[in-house]
Amino acid sequence: MFKGLPKVLVVDDEQDILEIIRHSLAKEGFEVHIAANGAQAVEQAKKIKPEIIIMDVMMPVMDGMEACRQLKGFPETQNIPVIFLTARSEEFAELAGFEAGADDYISKPVRNRVLLSRLKAILRRRNTLSTPEPEKYDFGNLKIDRERYVVEYDGKTLQFPRKEFELLSFLASRPGRVFSRDEILENVWGNEVLVVDRTIDVHVRKIREKLDDKFIYTVKGVGYKFES
Amino acid sequence: MFKGLPKVLVVDDEQDILEIIRHSLAKEGFEVHIAANGAQAVEQAKKIKPEIIIMDVMMPVMDGMEACRQLKGFPETQNIPVIFLTARSEEFAELAGFEAGADDYISKPVRNRVLLSRLKAILRRRNTLSTPEPEKYDFGNLKIDRERYVVEYDGKTLQFPRKEFELLSFLASRPGRVFSRDEILENVWGNEVLVVDRTIDVHVRKIREKLDDKFIYTVKGVGYKFES
DNA sequence: TTCCTTTGTGACATAATGTTTAAAGGATTG
DNA sequence: CAATCCTTTAAACATTATGTCACAAAGGAA
Numbered sequence: 001m002f003k004g005l006p007k008v009l010v011v012d013d014e015q016d017i018l019e020i021i022r023h024s025l026a027k028e029g030f031e032v033h034i035a036a037n038g039a040q041a042v043e044q045a046k047k048i049k050p051e052i053i054i055m056d057v058m059m060p061v062m063d064g065m066e067a068c069r070q071l072k073g074f075p076e077t078q079n080i081p082v083i084f085l086t087a088r089s090e091e092f093a094e095l096a097g098f099e100a101g102a103d104d105y106i107s108k109p110v111r112n113r114v115l116l117s118r119l120k121a122i123l124r125r126r127n128t129l130s131t132p133e134p135e136k137y138d139f140g141n142l143k144i145d146r147e148r149y150v151v152e153y154d155g156k157t158l159q160f161p162r163k164e165f166e167l168l169s170f171l172a173s174r175p176g177r178v179f180s181r182d183e184i185l186e187n188v189w190g191n192e193v194l195v196v197d198r199t200i201d202v203h204v205r206k207i208r209e210k211l212d213d214k215f216i217y218t219v220k221g222v223g224y225k226f227e228s
Numbered sequence: 229m230f231k232g233l234p235k236v237l238v239v240d241d242e243q244d245i246l247e248i249i250r251h252s253l254a255k256e257g258f259e260v261h262i263a264a265n266g267a268q269a270v271e272q273a274k275k276i277k278p279e280i281i282i283m284d285v286m287m288p289v290m291d292g293m294e295a296c297r298q299l300k301g302f303p304e305t306q307n308i309p310v311i312f313l314t315a316r317s318e319e320f321a322e323l324a325g326f327e328a329g330a331d332d333y334i335s336k337p338v339r340n341r342v343l344l345s346r347l348k349a350i351l352r353r354r355n356t357l358s359t360p361e362p363e364k365y366d367f368g369n370l371k372i373d374r375e376r377y378v379v380e381y382d383g384k385t386l387q388f389p390r391k392e393f394e395l396l397s398f399l400a401s402r403p404g405r406v407f408s409r410d411e412i413l414e415n416v417w418g419n420e421v422l423v424v425d426r427t428i429d430v431h432v433r434k435i436r437e438k439l440d441d442k443f444i445y446t447v448k449g450v451g452y453k454f455e456s
Numbered sequence: 457t458t459c460c461t462t463t464g465t466g467a468c469a470t471a472a473t474g475t476t477t478a479a480a481g482g483a484t485t486g
Numbered sequence: 487c488a489a490t491c492c493t494t495t496a497a498a499c500a501t502t503a504t505g506t507c508a509c510a511a512a513g514g515a516a
Contacts, residue, residue: 161492176376182348193345199494201474219377220473220502221390389503426463427505433464448462448513 005031007048008119011041011055011064012085021054028116038062042070045077052119056085083119137172139228142215144169153211160210163188167203171216171226180223200224233259233418234351237278239269239295240313241287249282252340253347266290270298273305280350282343284313309350311343365400367456370443372397381439388438391416395431399444399454408451428452 008030012018022032033048035041039062041055053071057064064084071077135147143152146169151158160168166188171179179187181197189195204216204224217225236258240246250260261276263269267290269283281299285292292312299305313334334343365372371380374397379386388396394416399407407415409425417423432444432452445453 163493178375178377185345186349194339194341195493196495198474198496202476202494205475205477218474219387219390222377225376391504423504424506426507429463430465430505433466436464446463 005029006052007031007033007050009033009035009041009044009048009050009053009055011035011038011053011059011067013037013056013059017056017085024116025119030119038064038067038070041067042074042077045071045080046074049076050080053080053082054085054119055082137169139172139175139215142211142228144172151210158210160207164203164207164210167200168207168216168226171224175226175228178219178223178225184223233257234280235259235261235276235278236347237261237263237269237272237276237281237283239263239266239281239283239287239292241265241284245284249343252344256344266292266295266298269295270302270305273299273308274302277304278308280347281308281310282313282347283310311346311350365397367400367403367443370439370456372400379438386438388435392431392435392438395428396435396444396454399452403454403456406447406451406453412451 006029008025010018010021010025010032011034012021013036018034018036022034025032033044033050035044037059038055041053042062044050045053055064055067059067062070068082068084071080071082135145137144137146141154144165145152149160149165151160151165151168167184170184170188181200184200185193185195185197208214208216215226215228217227219225234257236253238246238249238253238260239262240249241264246262246264250262253260261272261278263272265287266283269281270290272278273281283292283295287295296310296312299308299310311334334346363373363375365374369382372393373380377387377393379388379393379396395412398412398416409428412428413421413423413425432446436442436444443454443456445455447453
């Protein structure tokens, strides 16, 4: 877990882009630092130890590739994930950015949503390594094992498809509590929801089928809840 | 929590787009207001105090940028989130927009799902900040659990239909206090609903049936009250 | 008491909501 | 790259909740 706001270092020689990214990340609760070229980036990175670096590939003085290589060479910066910004997506493969140690890349023009979600994904990945969440729910004849991604019901071990598993385990994370379809969409499908809420009903049906209509109950006009 | 439907102000000079958005938002349960240019938007916003504003950037008379700047200047409107619609995800528009105080932007053509999910995300963010409601009322042999949406009476757990549950829990939120039918309609049904007030009587009767005529009492000529 | 207003009741229509099935399109896997 | 399994949508179907009515009952005021 971070102390205070997570720090991000944004590196680009174009002032406009720098500003856009800075602004939107700041609003999302990051502490944003900036650099205009690779050399500055390396220098900054050593000093402020950001949790993550977002860097343009094409820059004067020292390009992103070279900066990334250098960062991976210093012990104090080598574990900081780097996201590359490239003009087009094809470019990246040719330039072999992964060999330079990049963790991800995003092609321009940058959409804030995309950037943010990648960013959060990477940070989350790091966090979960050191933040073990409750990995197993036990309701007697029903056990939900988040680590192994399986459901045990009446002694039998069932392999649920991903969405069904996540839906069930979300509802089960707070037994009794009624969740509206909107809440479910936001938590199981994610922020950028592009799914009709009827979809939930279908998944619920499938889960019920497997669990003999137990555990998931409808509260008409409100939503669904889990109860054992 | 809102009384009635959340209000949205949609601003666009193109009649078609206005209509499309209005229609789909109305269907999702928003009270939709419209304006055709920035000047109207500012005027409307002050008057109706919408929970959120969706505004085209390019408009005659006063463009979205300028309107947004003005809105952020007035104390009564400065906290209303603004979502911009841009013709393309032009970086310039995006940058300038954020500086003008926009909270988000969406590039045309607008997909209803995207619009809706952003909208809800923003509203939810605001709501959860200011909604620390009590989730459980306890009156001895009667407990009302708003989180689970159930009523426990004499040890038995009862599933109330939504309106009945909300009516009971509204009355129970201030035991002893008499509420007129108008007050009840406003709080349980919402401002804009047109329902005959005798409807309340019918619901009261159903609740009494389930609770053995206890808890809800008539104050003739005035209204109803809850007492344990 | 008698009249008049307000509230309670049961039945009913229909609006709202949830369930189920089928099928198309995507993603994944061998 | 074919086969399979997921995910999502749409549409038909089923169910329940909600609102309205007509009339009965209760309560007050003259």
